[in-house]
Amino acid sequence: xxxxxxxxxFMEYLKELFxxxxxxxxxxxxxxLLVATILSAQCTDKQVNKVTPLLFSEYADAESxxxxxxxxxxxxxxxxxxxxxxxxxxxxxxxxxxxxxxGKVPDNMESLVKLPGVGRxxxxxxxxxxFKVPGMVVDTHVKRISNRYGLTKNSDPEKIEQDLMKIFPRxxxxxxxxxxxLFGRYFCTAKKPNCNECKIFAYCPAGNKLVx
DNA sequence: CTCCCGATAT
DNA sequence: ATATCAGGAG
Numbered sequence: 001x002x003x004x005x006x007x008x009x010f011m012e013y014l015k016e017l018f019x020x021x022x023x024x025x026x027x028x029x030x031x032x033l034l035v036a037t038i039l040s041a042q043c044t045d046k047q048v049n050k051v052t053p054l055l056f057s058e059y060a061d062a063e064s065x066x067x068x069x070x071x072x073x074x075x076x077x078x079x080x081x082x083x084x085x086x087x088x089x090x091x092x093x094x095x096x097x098x099x100x101x102x103g104k105v106p107d108n109m110e111s112l113v114k115l116p117g118v119g120r121x122x123x124x125x126x127x128x129x130x131f132k133v134p135g136m137v138v139d140t141h142v143k144r145i146s147n148r149y150g151l152t153k154n155s156d157p158e159k160i161e162q163d164l165m166k167i168f169p170r171x172x173x174x175x176x177x178x179x180x181x182l183f184g185r186y187f188c189t190a191k192k193p194n195c196n197e198c199k200i201f202a203y204c205p206a207g208n209k210l211v212x
Numbered sequence: 213c214t215c216c217c218g219a220t221a222t
Numbered sequence: 223a224t225a226t227c228a229g230g231a232g
Contacts, residue, residue: 041229047219081218085230119230140228157229191226 005150006203007167013200014179017187021178023129026052030105030130031062031097035090037125038117043080051077062103065094089117107131120158128174136164137177141184148188148206 014021024045027033032052039048055076059065065073073087080086093115097103105126106112112123120138127133136142138157142164146152152163168176187194201207 038229042217042227043219044227079218081227082216082229083218085216089230117230121229190228 005167009200009203010149011168011172011176014176014183016199018179018182021175021182023125023178025049027130028056030107030126031065031094032056032060033130034093034105034115034118034122034126035065037122038086038089038093039077039080041086041122042082047080051080062094062097062105065090066098086117092116093118105130107133109135120161124161124177128177132174134170134173135177136161136168136173137181138164139181140190141188142177142180144190145180145184145188148193148204149200150205 023033025033025036025040026049027036035055036048036052039051055073058072058076059068068091070087070091073090074083077083077086077090096115097105101111107127107130109120109123109127112118112126113120124135124137127135128137138146138161143155143157143160146160146164147155151167152160154160154163164176165173184190187198195201195204195207198204198207
């Protein structure tokens with residue numbers, strides 16, 4: 001049988017680049033992390049952290065968020081973009097939490113993805129960081145890197161998630177998720193990846209096509 | 213596949 | 223001034 005791709009250099013390089021990779025969203029509990037993660041779509045964590053202190057000081061939990069006037073939420077989260085969708089999702093998600101989960105954020109994938117505005121990416125962030133349930137977060141960065149580096153041949157994020165879980169040790173999933181996102185954001189970027197400085201260029205199937 | 217939107221980079 | 227960024231719902 002053909003040997004599996006050697007992932008050691010890849011994991012070691014990520015560890016070298018991001019030894020302290022962790023969730024950069026600020027939050028006090030699972031509910032706040034869930035809200036912050038919804039806000040983080042198409043928005044930097046830094047920008048999210050600018051609005052959440054005030055948002056949570058006004059509406060700290062599912063109960064108060066569910067009763068908050070939608071216009072107030074919109075105003076508080078405005079700078080994170082897509083604010084109308086996000087405000088609606090945060091409010092109805094909070095409502096669902098109260099009526100279907102006793103006001104608590106569920107700690108399993110099936111329940112999380114049923115919440116308004118919550119997909120697998122958001123669910124995995126909450127599971128990994130708030131509940132320490134290992135999982136692979138597949139956002140656009142992780143997807144791009146997985147395809148470039150030959151970690152998967154799939155384009156469907158859920159399939160990629162399965163593939164990554166097969167090839168990486170379970171106890172590294174959450175850390176790797178953070179490292180992959182950072183690697184994609186700052187090094188292996190969509191447009192002009194820094195192939196010239198990449199230490200694993202030699203192992204990268206896409207490398208020679210990307211470098212100019 | 214399109215729409216939702218502001219912030220940041222260029 | 224304009225391009226780019228990049229989850230989830232319909």
